[in-house]
Every structure is written in structure tokens, then in C-alpha cells.
Amino acid sequence: MKKLINDVKDVVPQALAGLVATSNGLRLIEGTTIVVRADLDAVKAAGKVALISGGGSGHEPAHAGYVGAGMLTAAVAGDVFASPSTDAVLTAIRAVAGPGGVLLIVKNYTGDRLNFGLAAQIARGEGIEAEVLIVDDDAALGSAEKTAGRRGIAGTVLVHKIVGAAAEAGLSLAEVKARGEAAVKATGSMGVALSPCTVPAAGTPNFELGADEIEMGLGIHGESGLARITLRPSAHLAEDMIDTIAADRRFSAGDRVALLVNNLGSTPPMEVSIIAGDALNACSRLGLEVSRVWAGTFLTAIDMAGVSLSLMALDDDRLAALDAPASAPAWMLPGLREGLTVPAPAAVADVVADGAGEPAVLAALLAGCAALIKAEPELTRMDQVVGDGDIGRSLAGGAEALIAEKATLAGLSGAAFWRHVGAVVRRSTGGTSGPLYAILAFGAANALDTAEGDAGTVLAAAFASGVKALCDLGGAEPGDRTMVDALAPALGAMAAGGTPSQRLRAAAKAAESGAEATRQMKPRRGRSSYVGDRVLGHPDPGAVAVALWLSAAAS
Numbered sequence: 001m002k003k004l005i006n007d008v009k010d011v012v013p014q015a016l017a018g019l020v021a022t023s024n025g026l027r028l029i030e031g032t033t034i035v036v037r038a039d040l041d042a043v044k045a046a047g048k049v050a051l052i053s054g055g056g057s058g059h060e061p062a063h064a065g066y067v068g069a070g071m072l073t074a075a076v077a078g079d080v081f082a083s084p085s086t087d088a089v090l091t092a093i094r095a096v097a098g099p100g101g102v103l104l105i106v107k108n109y110t111g112d113r114l115n116f117g118l119a120a121q122i123a124r125g126e127g128i129e130a131e132v133l134i135v136d137d138d139a140a141l142g143s144a145e146k147t148a149g150r151r152g153i154a155g156t157v158l159v160h161k162i163v164g165a166a167a168e169a170g171l172s173l174a175e176v177k178a179r180g181e182a183a184v185k186a187t188g189s190m191g192v193a194l195s196p197c198t199v200p201a202a203g204t205p206n207f208e209l210g211a212d213e214i215e216m217g218l219g220i221h222g223e224s225g226l227a228r229i230t231l232r233p234s235a236h237l238a239e240d241m242i243d244t245i246a247a248d249r250r251f252s253a254g255d256r257v258a259l260l261v262n263n264l265g266s267t268p269p270m271e272v273s274i275i276a277g278d279a280l281n282a283c284s285r286l287g288l289e290v291s292r293v294w295a296g297t298f299l300t301a302i303d304m305a306g307v308s309l310s311l312m313a314l315d316d317d318r319l320a321a322l323d324a325p326a327s328a329p330a331w332m333l334p335g336l337r338e339g340l341t342v343p344a345p346a347a348v349a350d351v352v353a354d355g356a357g358e359p360a361v362l363a364a365l366l367a368g369c370a371a372l373i374k375a376e377p378e379l380t381r382m383d384q385v386v387g388d389g390d391i392g393r394s395l396a397g398g399a400e401a402l403i404a405e406k407a408t409l410a411g412l413s414g415a416a417f418w419r420h421v422g423a424v425v426r427r428s429t430g431g432t433s434g435p436l437y438a439i440l441a442f443g444a445a446n447a448l449d450t451a452e453g454d455a456g457t458v459l460a461a462a463f464a465s466g467v468k469a470l471c472d473l474g475g476a477e478p479g480d481r482t483m484v485d486a487l488a489p490a491l492g493a494m495a496a497g498g499t500p501s502q503r504l505r506a507a508a509k510a511a512e513s514g515a516e517a518t519r520q521m522k523p524r525r526g527r528s529s530y531v532g533d534r535v536l537g538h539p540d541p542g543a544v545a546v547a548l549w550l551s552a553a554a555s
Contacts, residue, residue: 001198001200001203001204003198003200005200008200008201011057011080011200012033012057012077012078012079012080013033015057015060016028016033016035016064016077019035019060019064019065019329020035020064023065023329024038024327024329025037025038025039025067025068025069025327025329026038026064026067026068026329027040029091029092029095032088032091033057033076033077033078033084033088034074034075034076034077034088034091034092034095035064035067035074035075035077036067036073036074036092036095036096037067037068037069037072037073037074039069040073040074040095040096043073043096043098044096044097044098044099045098046098046100046170047098047099047100047170048098048100048167048168048170049100049101049102049103049166049167049171049172049173049176050073050074050096050097050098050100050101050102050103050167051071051072051073051074051102051103051105051160051163051164051167051176052072052073052074052075052076052089052092052093052096052102052103052104052105053066053072053075053076053104053105053106053156053160054074054075054076054077054078054084054089054092054112054116055076055077055078055083055084055106055107055109055112056077056078056079056080056081056082056083056084056111056112056221057077057078057079057080057081057082058080058081058197058199058221058300058301058302059220059299059300059301060300061297061298061299061300061329061330062075062156062157062298062299062300062330063075063076063077064077065328065329065330065331066157066160066164066328066330066331067328068326068327068328068329068331069168069325069326069327069328070161070164070165070168070324070325070326070327070328070331071160071161071164071326071328071331072105072160072164072328073096073167074092074095074096076088076089076092079201080199080200080201080302081199081221081222082111083109083111083112083114083115083116084115085115086114086115086118086119086122087119088115089104089115089116089119090119090122090123093119093120093123093128093130094123094126094128097123097128097129097130100167100172100173101128101129101130101131101173102120102123102128102129102130102131102173103130103131103132103133103163103167103173103176103177103180104116104119104120104130104131104132104133105133105135105156105159105160105163105180106132106133106134106135106152107134107135107136107151107152107153107156108134108135108136108138108149108150108151108152109151109152109221112152113134116132117132120132129173131173131174131177133159133163133177133180133181133184134152134184135152135155135156135159135184135187136149136150136151136152136184137150137152137153137154137155137156137159137184137187137188137189137310138150138151138152138153138188138189138190138217138219139188139189139190139244139245139248139249140190140191140216140217140218140225140226140244141217141226142248151219151220153189153191153219153220153299153308153310154189154191154220154260154262154298154299154308154310155184155187155188155189155260155310155312156299157260157262157298157299157310158183158187158258158260158310158312158322159180159183159184159187161321161322161324161326161331162179162180162183162318162321162322163176163177163179163180163183164321164324164326165320165321165322165324165326166179166180166321168324169324179317179321182318183312183318186249186312186313186314186318187249187310187311187312187313188244188245188246188248188249188310188311189245189260189308189309189310189311190216190217190241190244190245190308190309191217191218191219191220191225191241191262191264191306191307191308191309192214192215192216192217192218192225192237192241192306192307192308193209193214193215193218193225193264193301193304193305193306194209194214194231194267194305194306195209195266195304195305195306196208196209196222196304197222197264197265197301197302197303197304198302198303199222199302205222206222206223207222207223207224209228212230212231213228213229213230213231214228214229214230214231214237214306215227215228215306216228216229216237216240217244218306219301220264220299220300220301220308221301222301222302222304234271234274234275234278235278235281235282237275237278238275238278238279238281238282238309239278239282239285241279241282241309242279242282242283242286242309242311243282243286245309245310245311246286246288246311249311249313251286251288251311251313252286252287253286253287253288254287254289255287255288255289255313256288256289256291256313256314256315256319257283257288257289257290257291257311257312257313257314258290258291258292258293258294258311258312258314258318258319258322258334259276259279259280259283259290259292259293259294259309259310259311260293260294260298260309260310260311260312261275261276261279261293261294261295261296261307261309262296262297262298262299262300262307262308262309262310263296263297263298263300263307264300264301264304264305264306264307264308265297265300265301265302265303265304265305265306266303266304266305267305267306267307271307272295272296272307273295275307275309276293276295279309280293283311288311291314291319291336292314292319292322292323292334292335292336293334293335294332294334294335295335296332298330322334357410357411357412357413358412358413358414358417359410360500361413361417362406362409362410362417364504364552364553364554365402365409365421365553366402366403366406367552367553367555368399368548368549368550368552368553369399369400369402369403369549370399370403370552371548371549371551371552372395372396372398372399372545372548372549373396373399373400375392375545375548376392376393376395376396377392378392379391379392379395379541379544379545380392380393382538382539382541382544383541385535385538386523386528386534386535386538386540386541387528387541390430390431391431391433391541391542391545392541393430394429394430394431394433394434395429395433395437395545397428397429397430398424398425398428398429398433398434398437400428401424401425401427401428401429402421402424402425402428405420405424408420409421414445414448415445415446415448415449416445417445418441418442418444418445418448418462419441419442419445421441422437422438422439422440422441422442422445423438425437425438425441426438432474433542435473436470436473436474436483439466439469439470439473440466440467440469440470441466442466442469443465443466443467443468443469443470444462444463444465444466445462446465446469447461447462447464447465447466448462455499455500456497456498456499456500456502456503459494459500459503459504460494460495460503463490463491463494463507464491464494464495467484467487467488467491470483470484470487471484474525475525476525479521479524480521480523480524480525481518481521481522481523481524481525481528481535481540481543482525482540482542482543483540483542483543483545483546484543485514485515485517485518485521485540485543486511486512486514486515486518486542486543486544486546486547486550487511487514487546488514489510489511489513489514490507490508490510490511490514490546490550491507492510493506493507493509493510494506494507501554504550504553504554505554507550507554508547508550508551508553508554511543511546511547511550511551512547512551514543514547515539515540515543515544515546515547516539518539518540518543519536519537519538519539520536520537521540522535522536523535523540528540
């Protein structure tokens, strides 16, 4: 287990101390794991309903991250995935209770229901008006018969916002609870996990998944899901979850909803954004009107990779409550579902087809493209060892774009052909590969404007001009462990003479030898230069790619 912690027993108190120290408006009750609003005395004096939530830790930023004006008054944290004790909840109630009474927002797990419920009973015996609101938004379990009931998961955050706005508006305890109950009935959620999580006290994951397996319909405590299935594209998973939630809550076309896309802990932001877009598309397919949307990290399962989706049906009151101001550190403004795009600027034509065409040149180019597409997995693997793992997809993307331009390229020849190649590569090839290969093509095109001699001589001159332009732009030299270590020997071999096919074969052979030689070179350029001696024994993927497309073109 690798975690940035000190001692397992100190994880929760130290995490809360760090949160309070780095957030405005939060305080810890001394000697406890209870976070309260810093303006607590003013809240009590105003006679407003106090709101308390909480439960096991490991769901950060829930629950302490939602303490603040317009949301919770206090949050009670138990140990990781363990309900706080009855006494801890009772301490929180006593600390925040005022004339308006206290509402406890509790996720539907047995330990939480028992401890929060018992604390509320004791508080009532002490003369404190206390009510409990149970959140059971998990749509994966259906009616949840023969189980402990539908679980409370990420939709709880939206419920916090609804009751928070009601309390801030000065509504009575009965009214705040009633609005919360209606919000719970209007909310459904479902999660998918790509990996298990690791509880610090356990030190190992509490279930295992195969390389292509995922868990659908799981809770927030690392428990296994409702079903284990094979990984599918994000769009398919989003459709499954949205369909399940909509059916469970009987949403139909024309209904207004809010959408919450929640990172379960270690899902990269780009993947959260992808499935957010897919979830919006799934809602649109059902005719649901998504009036507000949030995407981010709201309620986690420690370091689990995966997401949950929540939908809340909206009426005017709930929409106003979601839009009401709130200053809790973990709350963020929603997307308002306004326009998503602006018109693209008019494209400028790269070339005008001259109708001449060069079938042999086009065939060689397409062969090189096919070789790069086929080699994508291997180039990616190689780049993961020595760089950032992007070269396979970058080059394959450029190759795919060139193949898509086959019809246009078939009508071009000479400099026009290679300028169009450069323009396509420039637009479609990611990373540093895009500009380097584009300048290689443009450099060759510039030479073709003036080159004279037989076809072999013209080929060598164009290749030399392209390589020089690439080196001038990128700054790499032979021995730096880059693609130049394949291009430079290829250039020398091509200049030795012969027909175009003979020169290409010689260049390809020399490039292969150059790429192989990079295994023993210490990197001085590119991402590999940050890795140092760890790259020794592994060839440079950029040099290998040059050898691949040259060999394919020659063949």
C-alpha cells in the first residue's frame, strides 16, 4: 500500500485538520472529528434550522467539504468507511442546536441509521428538536427487497443543497425536512467502478477485477457491485446508468433534471469530462431536459477509479434551491446548459489539385501510414517506458488523417503533394510529432520547387531539405537519442546514389540500424532526457517509427 499518510490511526483527524487549515469558514470542535461553521454562534442566534450530515470517512470532500453557509452546519466524521459513534453525533447536535432545531441528513447504511437515529432520540429527551432525513438514492438496487435497503450515495450532495437553501431561507424544521424528503424521492444515482479501493487499515483492495472487468451498480464503501461485466465504451456505460436511473425514478421525455457526474476518487479529469458528455447525450436521447449539470469530485470511495451519475427531477423550487448561494468549500457552480459551441473560422484551402498525381509516391506514403497504424500499440508501449506514452496514438492519428485524404492526394504531384501532406499532419498529429513531421514535409516540398536532375537525385535533395528543416526546428542532432538518429543515417544512405527504390531501401536499412543504436544512447533531447539512464537498453520510439515508415515505403 502506498499512501501519503503518517499513521493509520491518525488518518481522519489529520485529514480534517488539514482541510480546516486550508479552508475559510470551517472549525474543528476540539478533541473530536466534528467540523462546524466558523459563524456557528450567528447561525444559532438567527434561529435557523441546523443541518448535520456525516458518516464514515473516505468519501472526501464529503462530508466536511459541504459545511458552510447555504449547506451544512456541521459534519461528523467516523473512521474510514465506519459510522461515527452515537456520542460523536450527539456532541455535534448539542454544539449546533438552536431555536430552529436540527435536521440530520443520513445515508441509508445500517450503522449510520442506528447511530444518528439514537443520537436524535437522546437529543429529543434533552429538549432539542431533532429530525432525521434518510437518503436512499441508489437506483441500481431497485426496490432493494431482501437487502438492507437502497443505499445513499452521491445524490446525497444534491439533497444537502436543497435542504441547505431551505434552512438558509428561514423555513421551519418541518418544512426543511419535507423539502428534503421530496428531493430524495426525486433523486436517483448509479455508479460504475474500474478498480477497487484500498482502506488504509486493511492495506489491500477488498476485491479484485480482471484487466477488462468493471463493477456496475456499486456503493461507496468499496463493496462489490450489482454485476461484474466486461469494460465497454464510456457512451455505453453512461446510457446504461442513465436508463436505469430514469426507469427507477419514472422520468419521462420533457422532464427537467439536474445531472451530477461524480468522480469516485482516482478517475482522471479527462475521463470524467468524457462520461459527462456521454451522460448528457444519454439524457437527450430520452428527451430529458438537463437544466443544471455538475462534473467533478463530490463524494468518493477513497482511491476507487470510476464514476457515479445522479439525476434529480426539478421543479421551480428545487431549481431555485440549487442555484441559491452557498459557500461550502467543496461546492461548485453548476453548468447552466447554455450554448456549447461557436462557429469555426472559415478554412483556407491548402492546395489546388493539379490533376497530375504520382501513384508511386502516394503508394509509398500510404504504405508508411499503414505501418504506423499497425505499430501503434508497440510504439505506445515503447514510449511508456522512455517517455509519456503518446507517440503511438499521435502518429497513428496523423496516418489515419492522411489515408482519409487519399482522393485529394491522388490529384497532386511534386511540391503541392508534400505541402498538403504537411498541412494534414500539422492539423491531425498530436504532441511534438505533429510540427516535426509537418516541417519534414514542408522542407521537402520547398526543395521540390527548385530541384533538378533524375528522380533519384530529386528524391535525395527533397529528403535532405526536409531533414535539415526538422533539425533546425527541433534542435536535435545525431546522438541526442531522437528520431534524428534514424533520419541522419537514412539521409547519408540515400545520398549514395541509385534509383528512387534503391535509395529508399538503403535509407530504410540505415534507419533501422540507427534506431537500434539508440538503445545505448543517453538522452539529451525530448521527454526521455528527464528519465536519464533508465532508458538505456530501450530504443527511442521516434527513431523506430522513422525506420518503420521508411521500410514500408521502400517495400
